[in-house]
Amino acid sequence: MGAQQDVASILLVTSEANPFAKTGGLADVAGALGPPLRRHGSDVAVVMPRYRQIDLSRLTPVIPHLPVALTDTRSYATSVYSAADQGVTYYFVDCPQLYDREDLYTHEGKDYEDNYLRFGVFSLAAIELARHLGTPRVLHCHDWQTALVPVYLKTRFARTPALAKVKTLLSIHNLGYQGLFDRRVLRELGLGDAMFNSEQLEFYGKVNLLKGGLIYADRLNTVSPTYSREIQSPELGFGLDGLLRKRSHVLSGILNGVDYSQWDPRHDPHIAANYSAEDLSGKLACKQALLREFGLADSCLTKPLIGIVSRFDSQKGFDLIEEVAGDLTAIDGALVALGTGNPRYEAFFRNWAAAHPDKIGVRVGFDNSLAHRIEAGSDIFLMPSRYEPCGLNQMYSLRYGTVPVVRATGGLDDAVDESKGFKFRESTGQAMLSAVLQAVNLFCRDPERWRTMMRRGMEQDFSWDQAAAQYASVYCELLHPDPTA
Numbered sequence: 001m002g003a004q005q006d007v008a009s010i011l012l013v014t015s016e017a018n019p020f021a022k023t024g025g026l027a028d029v030a031g032a033l034g035p036p037l038r039r040h041g042s043d044v045a046v047v048m049p050r051y052r053q054i055d056l057s058r059l060t061p062v063i064p065h066l067p068v069a070l071t072d073t074r075s076y077a078t079s080v081y082s083a084a085d086q087g088v089t090y091y092f093v094d095c096p097q098l099y100d101r102e103d104l105y106t107h108e109g110k111d112y113e114d115n116y117l118r119f120g121v122f123s124l125a126a127i128e129l130a131r132h133l134g135t136p137r138v139l140h141c142h143d144w145q146t147a148l149v150p151v152y153l154k155t156r157f158a159r160t161p162a163l164a165k166v167k168t169l170l171s172i173h174n175l176g177y178q179g180l181f182d183r184r185v186l187r188e189l190g191l192g193d194a195m196f197n198s199e200q201l202e203f204y205g206k207v208n209l210l211k212g213g214l215i216y217a218d219r220l221n222t223v224s225p226t227y228s229r230e231i232q233s234p235e236l237g238f239g240l241d242g243l244l245r246k247r248s249h250v251l252s253g254i255l256n257g258v259d260y261s262q263w264d265p266r267h268d269p270h271i272a273a274n275y276s277a278e279d280l281s282g283k284l285a286c287k288q289a290l291l292r293e294f295g296l297a298d299s300c301l302t303k304p305l306i307g308i309v310s311r312f313d314s315q316k317g318f319d320l321i322e323e324v325a326g327d328l329t330a331i332d333g334a335l336v337a338l339g340t341g342n343p344r345y346e347a348f349f350r351n352w353a354a355a356h357p358d359k360i361g362v363r364v365g366f367d368n369s370l371a372h373r374i375e376a377g378s379d380i381f382l383m384p385s386r387y388e389p390c391g392l393n394q395m396y397s398l399r400y401g402t403v404p405v406v407r408a409t410g411g412l413d414d415a416v417d418e419s420k421g422f423k424f425r426e427s428t429g430q431a432m433l434s435a436v437l438q439a440v441n442l443f444c445r446d447p448e449r450w451r452t453m454m455r456r457g458m459e460q461d462f463s464w465d466q467a468a469a470q471y472a473s474v475y476c477e478l479l480h481p482d483p484t485a
């Protein structure tokens, strides 16, 4: 088959994408995949809702009127705009009554009650856009918000000739979020109450939108190979492990990439001094600046400095830190943490720092620039996650020569090997403490081996090009299935 015929037209269907709207890692993936996919020969576009924060006056109108019929009696008038970013076309579905709101999914800690409608309409609009464009051959969907795309395609549009050959890939970025709603929403979404059974969208008395996508999508993937296995187990399957085991033949794991234009100490504008694997001297300046920023003593400069940047969420394993906080404080070193989220952990960290202001520094909040400075200035980066679909900070840490200490789960396990970091398996405070102590001991007793470890990590490449190559081959398999398989 000629290369030209292999060029696949991909539409990324996503509820968020950098640089337009972001609440989490999904936006990074959706915003970063386009350019390298294009280099791999895929013709890529992205479609997402036009939220309030996306300035309409900067967009180009494309389809002034794209009606979306949810049911026989209920339609939404949407229109489509576009913009280009790094050579990739972004389509925005505009429907002010659904998306012109202060936040993306939740407001003041509460989910918008009509989220099923907002993303049901968006999923249908994406399909209508694909039909209008006529070119997309793969709709690459993400998480529960767009999980209805494969459901609608395989049911309502099953006999629509223009869409008959369109394939779907559903990426799971975090199985913990499934889009659970009351039974009545099925009818409102035009899917029919008959789908309320355990073989379809029913899930313990609720409607589970992600489950629908997992059943109907042609291919499934998650954001790391280890997580793709873990979600097939009862421990991390969130009740969907049986279904995922059943579909394991179409499920794969592709580790997210890192945007090295933003995260590289050689040219990072946020840090006190730039440095590289060849010349590490700037890292000490970064450490000194970081200690000062947190009001920690200069005498800590020669001692191990542990860094943490995270959402303060129970997923991230902060209860382990709480459990052995006394032992961590007893280490002859210092610790800085940046995070926000669960008030319980915010209070824990604040109190910890207040009790030991000379060695524990804490900032509660979201501060991207400080996150860079912690990556650059720390010696050790701690990630004790209970589960971690992919995780980015461990990959940033490796590039910054900040040796990661991670729980061996999901993308942490995949990205960190023992020649470049420290891993612990059991989700206990003692297991974490013992890995931290190993790291601290090596740092203090064998600086030469420590530097070798740092350099090995710094040389590792997690660029998006590699991830995009793997996505390109999944698209290719979708479009040219192996007849013998």
Ligand code: ADP
Residues within 6 Å of the ligand: 024, 025, 309, 310, 311, 338, 339, 340, 365, 366, 367, 368, 371, 390, 391, 392, 393, 394
């Ligand atoms: P998750 O998506 O589960 O939050 P990831 O490790 O995949 O975890 O991505 C988290 C991203 O958000 C990283 O880029 C990290 O640096 C950033 N981040 C998390 N919390 C904060 C914070 N409080 N301030 C600045 N950046 C943060």
